[in-house]
Structures are given as C-alpha cells and as structure tokens.
Amino acid sequence: MKPPKKPLRYSSVASAKATKGRILREAISPPGNTAVVNVRAAKDQLSSLLEQASRGAEVIITSDGQPKARLVPVRVQRKLYSVDWGWLESQPLVSGPSAEALVAVDRAERAHGPGPHPLD
Numbered sequence: 001m002k003p004p005k006k007p008l009r010y011s012s013v014a015s016a017k018a019t020k021g022r023i024l025r026e027a028i029s030p031p032g033n034t035a036v037v038n039v040r041a042a043k044d045q046l047s048s049l050l051e052q053a054s055r056g057a058e059v060i061i062t063s064d065g066q067p068k069a070r071l072v073p074v075r076v077q078r079k080l081y082s083v084d085w086g087w088l089e090s091q092p093l094v095s096g097p098s099a100e101a102l103v104a105v106d107r108a109e110r111a112h113g114p115g116p117h118p119l120d
Contacts, residue, residue: 034058039068 035049035057042049042061049059049071059071097105 034060036060036062036067039063 035052037045037049037059039061042059053059053071053073056073060067061069061071
C-alpha cells in the first residue's frame with residue numbers, strides 16, 4: 001500500500017509572488033483543447049507541453065500577454081501506395097491453364113456431370 005501523498009506546499013516567497021500575480025499557474029488542459037501558457041512556464045514545462053501536443057492538444061505560448069507561438073501535433077503524411085514494377089516483373093511467371101480454359105471445364109462439368117478432363 002502506498003503512503004498518502006503530502007499536500008503541495010509553496011514557500012512564503014512563492015506565495016507572496018503568486019498573490020501579486022507574478023507566477024502563472026497553468027491548468028493542464030484535456031486533449032483536444034487549447035492551453036495558453038506564458039513563455040516562462042513553457043520553458044519549465046516543455047516536456048509536459050510536448051506530451052499534450054502529441055495527444056492532440058494545441059498550446060499557445062504567450063509573451064507579455066500576446067500570442068507568440070503555437071505548439072500543435074505533427075500530422076504525418078502517409079506515403080501514397082506505389083507499385084514496384086521492377087520487383088513485379090522479376091517474379092517468375094506461373095504456367096498453367098488459362099482462366100478461359102478453367103471456366104470452360106467448370107461449365108462442361110455443370111452441364112454434363114464429371115467426366116474426362118479436357119485439359120488432361
């Protein structure tokens with residue numbers, strides 16, 4: 001069993017700065033939403049912000065209250081399907097009866113019942 005977590009305590013200096021508005025407290029947004037973060041907080045929490053962006057969230061980084069950059073997930077473009085004609089032509093040809101001959105045998109068997117195979 002894990003011991004209970006201790007509550008997060010801020011130092012008196014940090015608390016004083018927070019009451020004066022000098023510290024930005026960022027609420028982590030759920031995936032798909034937009035988070036607005038000050039550049040200083042972005043520096044401190046870059047790994048977390050990258051993880052959010054990889055999950056689909058958009059992060060706006062601000063400086064002096066003005067948006068300066070946007071962190072968004074990378075959209076990987078899939079390569080279009082292409083045929084490797086050289087490889088395909090290098091494959092050995094399979095010899096055997098043609099499709100037309102196989103269909104003719106099938107039709108003959110259906111019409112007259114099994115009998116001598118015309119391709120034998």
